[in-house]
Amino acid sequence: xxxxxxxxxxxxxxxxxxxxxxxxxxxxxxxxxxxxxxxxxxxxxxxxxxxxxxxxxxxxxxxxxxxxxxxxxxxxxxxxxxxxxxxxxxxxxxxxxxxxxxxxxxxxxxxxxxxxxxxxxxxxxxxxxxxxxxxxxxxxxxxxxxxxxxxxxxxxxxxxxxxxxxxxxxxx
Numbered sequence: 001x002x003x004x005x006x007x008x009x010x011x012x013x014x015x016x017x018x019x020x021x022x023x024x025x026x027x028x029x030x031x032x033x034x035x036x037x038x039x040x041x042x043x044x045x046x047x048x049x050x051x052x053x054x055x056x057x058x059x060x061x062x063x064x065x066x067x068x069x070x071x072x073x074x075x076x077x078x079x080x081x082x083x084x085x086x087x088x089x090x091x092x093x094x095x096x097x098x099x100x101x102x103x104x105x106x107x108x109x110x111x112x113x114x115x116x117x118x119x120x121x122x123x124x125x126x127x128x129x130x131x132x133x134x135x136x137x138x139x140x141x142x143x144x145x146x147x148x149x150x151x152x153x154x155x156x157x158x159x160x161x162x163x164x165x166x167x168x169x170x171x172x
Contacts, residue, residue, distance in 0.1 A: 047099040050085050051109060052076060056092070056099060136162070
């Protein structure tokens with residue numbers, strides 16, 4: 001209730017509270033940060049940026065006599081946590097002590113691109129195999145495979161029978 005009353009009071013005074021959504025922890029941290037920010041006691045330490053231009057910061061908050069370290073992100077553009085690199089998400093959640101570096105992020109981006117290229121190559125090869133199977137009349141229907149456990153065996157037997165017939169015709 002007190003948190004809500006403070007928020008209403010701050011809105012009436014014209015204090016912008018939208019940035020609170022970007023704080024990693026809940027409303028108590030946001031209030032402590034707001035209070036320290038208004039008092040000019042918030043010591044921001046810039047920890048770095050990602051390849052998209054998002055800025056990551058770290059600061060200490062004194063809350064009930066305890067010094068708490070908080071980590072936040074200032075998004076460039078629209079706030080979308082799904083676009084943050086995994087290394088920065090680990091850092092934000094304190095699963096990583098040191099902030100990731102730009103070369104580390106670039107290396108990871110190259111690795112991701114390589115994986116995507118390899119996946120595309122495998123998909124293309126798989127599509128060619130499927131097309132070849134369709135030309136030979138060997139079509140596996142996923143729905144029928146689920147409903148009939150012997151469907152795959154039947155299709156393989158049918159395919160082998162066609163191959164024997166074509167070999168016999170070639171011998172004649």
